[in-house]
Amino acid sequence: MSAFTLQLPALLGDGHATISASYDASEPYAITFGFDAVQPGLEWAISRELLSDALIYGAAGVGEVKVTARGDLVVLGLSNPDGTGAVVLRRDDVAALVAKTHQMVRPGCESRFLDWSDTAEFPGVAL
Template identity: 35%
Template sequence: MADLITARTAMRHHVGPRADVPVELYYSTGDPWAIRCYFPKEPVPVFWAFGRDLLAEGLVGPSGDGDVHIRPVDGRTTLLALCGPTGDGIAALRAPTRDLAAFLTRTHRLVPPGAEGELVDWDGCIRRLLR
C-alpha cells in the first residue's frame, strides 16, 4: 500500500485577475517521482502531474522543459507555468514558496531523493509487460 502526503495552498494568477486558486498537492510512494496538483474549483476539476525534481529545481532557479515550467519570483513566491496538452492554453500561477518547500521537504523525508527506484516492484512491472 502506498503512503500519501497531501497539502493545501492557494495560488494566484500571475496575470489577469488576482483571485486565489485553491490547490491540493499530492505525493504518493506509488509514483515516487511525481507531484500532483489538483485544482478542484476549476469549471472542470484539473490534475497536473510533474516531476518532484522539477519542483525542487524550480524553487531555486528556472526549471522545466515541455508542459511545466517552475521558477522563483521574489523569494516569497514561485511561478508555475502550466501549458495545456494541445498547447492552446497556459496557466501562470504564483504559489507561496514556503508552502511548496514545506510540502517538498515532507516528500523528501518519506522518500529521499535518489531512493525512488527502491520503491518500485521492477519484477512485477516486467511480468505485467510480458502478459
C-alpha cells in the same frame, strides 16, 4: 504514512483559490496538483525534482511545465495543446511540500518504491 495531500493557497488567472498537492510514495517522482477550482478533476503531475531545482536555481523546466522561483513566490507555467496557464504559490509552501516528499522518499532512492512486478506497464522489460 505513504501518501499525503496538502491544500495550498494559490493565485490563478481568476483570482485566489485553494489547490491540492498530493504525493504518493508508490509514484515517487511526481507531485500531483489538483485544480478543482478551475475545472473539477483537472490535475497536473509535476516532477518533484523540477520543483526542487526551481527552488535551488530559480528556474527549471522546458516545454509544458516551467517553474520559476523568485523572492517569496513560485510560478508554475503550464501549457498543453488546449491552452496555457500560470499558478502562483508561496515559496515557503512549495519548499515545505518538497521537503515532506523528501522525508518520505529520499532523492535518489525513488526506484526502491516502484512496483516492478507488473511488467505489462513496461514493454520490453523482463524480470
